[in-house]
Amino acid sequence: MTKVVHLSTAHVPFDTRIFHKQAKSLDRAGYDVSFVVHHDADETVDGIRIRPLGNADARLERWQSIPELYRIAKNSSADIYHFHDPELLPVGVALAEFTSGKVIYDVHEYYKGKILKRKWIPSPLRPVLSWGFPKLQRALISRFDAVITATEWMAEPLQQSGVEHIVPIRNFPLTDKINVSEESPVERTHDHVLVYVGGLRENRGLFQMVRLLKGLREQGLDVGLWLVGPFESEADEQRFNRLVKQDEVDDHVCTFGWIDYLDVFDYLAQADVGLAILDPEETEKTIATKIFEYMYVNLPVVASGTEPTEQYLPSDCGSMVPYTDTRTQVEVVANILQKKGEGEDEVGANGRRYVEEKYNWNIEKDRLLDLYDSLSSPGLR
Numbered sequence: 001m002t003k004v005v006h007l008s009t010a011h012v013p014f015d016t017r018i019f020h021k022q023a024k025s026l027d028r029a030g031y032d033v034s035f036v037v038h039h040d041a042d043e044t045v046d047g048i049r050i051r052p053l054g055n056a057d058a059r060l061e062r063w064q065s066i067p068e069l070y071r072i073a074k075n076s077s078a079d080i081y082h083f084h085d086p087e088l089l090p091v092g093v094a095l096a097e098f099t100s101g102k103v104i105y106d107v108h109e110y111y112k113g114k115i116l117k118r119k120w121i122p123s124p125l126r127p128v129l130s131w132g133f134p135k136l137q138r139a140l141i142s143r144f145d146a147v148i149t150a151t152e153w154m155a156e157p158l159q160q161s162g163v164e165h166i167v168p169i170r171n172f173p174l175t176d177k178i179n180v181s182e183e184s185p186v187e188r189t190h191d192h193v194l195v196y197v198g199g200l201r202e203n204r205g206l207f208q209m210v211r212l213l214k215g216l217r218e219q220g221l222d223v224g225l226w227l228v229g230p231f232e233s234e235a236d237e238q239r240f241n242r243l244v245k246q247d248e249v250d251d252h253v254c255t256f257g258w259i260d261y262l263d264v265f266d267y268l269a270q271a272d273v274g275l276a277i278l279d280p281e282e283t284e285k286t287i288a289t290k291i292f293e294y295m296y297v298n299l300p301v302v303a304s305g306t307e308p309t310e311q312y313l314p315s316d317c318g319s320m321v322p323y324t325d326t327r328t329q330v331e332v333v334a335n336i337l338q339k340k341g342e343g344e345d346e347v348g349a350n351g352r353r354y355v356e357e358k359y360n361w362n363i364e365k366d367r368l369l370d371l372y373d374s375l376s377s378p379g380l381r
Contacts, residue, residue, distance in 0.1 A: 001030065002030075002031050002376050003078045004026055004032065004082060004372075005033075005034050005051075005076050005078040006018055006023055006034070006035040006037075006082045006083070007037075007069060007088055008035075008036070008037050009053065009063070009065055009085055010084070010087070013039040013050050014045070014260070016261045017108070017150075017171050017289075018084055019035065019048060020262075021174055021364075023048045024046060024047070024048065025365045026368070026372065027046070027047040027048055028047075029369050033048050034049040036069050037050065037051070037052070037053060038052070038055060039053065040052060040055055051076075066087065066088065066090075069091065073095060078099075079102065080102045080375055081095045081099075082103075083103070084106045084108060086111055086137065089105070089140050090140075092105055092143070093143050096143045102375045103143070104145065104375070105144050105148070106148040107147060107148065107150065108150050110153075111134070138158065142163065144165075145165060145375055146165045146166075147163060147165060148168075149166060149167075150168070150169070150170060150171050151168060151170060151285060151287055151308055153286070153307065167367060168367075169364050169368055170364050172292055172359045172361050173296050174261075174361045176360075176361075180265050180266060180269045181269075183266075185263070185266045186254065186256075188224070190223055190224035190252060191222040192221060192272045193224045193226055193270065193272050193273075194212075194271065194273050194274075194275055195226045195227075195273070195275065195299070196209060196228065197228040197268065197290050197293065198228075198290055199231075200227055200229050200237070201233060201236045202236055202239075203278070205276075205277035205304070206227075206236060206240055208323070209225060209227075209277060210225070210240070210244055212326060212330060212333065213252060213253070214249055215330035216333060217252065221334060223252065224253070225249075225252060225254070226267060227254065227255045228256045228267050228268075229258065231255075265296070268297045269297040269298075271299060272299070272300075272340055273300050273301075273333055273336055274291070274295075274302070274318075275301075276291050276294075276304065276309075277303065277329065278303070278323070279304070280304050280323055286306075287306075287311075287312050288309070291309070291312065292355050292360075295348075295351030295359070296355040298348030298351060299348055300317070300318050300340075300348055300351070301313055301351065302318060302320075302329065303319075305321070305323075312359070314350065316347060317350050317351040
């Protein structure tokens with residue numbers, strides 16, 4: 001049996017893309033799968049062995065665990081190593097050099113743009129790192145047996161620089177495991193509900209959604225906002241709490257924290273509009289998975305405009321809006337809510353159909369398994 005080890009210091013043990021989609025798909029296809037990650041126990045869940053690095057509450061602690069992650073990975077004598085974080089690039093190189101296993105680098109984000117938005121990086125260093133990291137990444141990638149990217153746009157600059165063995169595997173919903181309950185996990189207390197799922201921070205539209213909610217309230221609409229996901233910094237959480245009080249919408253906002261992936265859809269299904277108002281500079285080469293999750297539960301989508309969003313969000317499934325134009329956002333959402341109030345729900349039904357036919361994990365799973373099958377073939381490396 002081919003032994004596979006997934007590696008991450010930046011993700012949670014039951015990350016949707018790594019654990020629920022990739023690892024489980026490989027396990028069901030007959031691979032022996034483990035995941036080295038920050039966790040408090042060595043356990044096997046749904047066939048996947050979690051190899052714990054202990055808990056890490058800060059970025060520095062995550063980085064300090066990298067040598068231990070490498071030790072565990074090397075000693076596992078895996079056939080295929082699959083790592084998911086840019087800080088693990090040196091680990092990937094070492095595994096390629098000092099083991100007989102194949103190495104896959106999974107590029108989740110467009111890091112050149114991400115670096116410019118990272119507040120924990122000193123401002124003078126951001127442009128330098130944004131310029132230098134893509135060059136370092138391209139230089140090291142040639143050492144690996146395959147590169148996975150989350151979108152085709154992220155693959156393009158690597159392909160143009162001559163990198164081979166690149167496979168875009170998009171982060172579409174795991175529809176065959178989604179079972180929406182008929183009962184709402186929380187009581188609706190407003191006529192309309194807007195919902196957002198994902199990490200809560202400024203660049204993910206956290207404060208813009210509060211401004212949108214305030215604008216809708218000023219239009220006389222009884223609207224609530226559900227935020228399904230964790231705050232990603234204490235500073236953003238504190239600013240958020242001040243803003244909702246200042247705008248007098250604190251009674252109209254519910255925050256739920258982290259919810260298990262398959263339970264998230266119970267919350268989404270009870271809402272009226274799904275929001276993905278994200279900073280386009282940070283998401284320029286990515287497509288937010290939440291858009292497809294909204295579509296699957298028949299929600300009209302309101303998203304900020306990028307080239308990937310324009311391609312993957314059909315006009316009959318939702319609307320694109322400028323990232324910081326609150327007035328336009330209010331007009332668009334109010335129009336959607338009015339139509340739903342009049343019994344017109346064709347937009348939501350369209351979204352569900354697109355996901356069932358084109359935008360689901362079953363399609364991407366086959367691409368993942370084809371890649372793994374090719375790396376498992378004798379003599380490729």
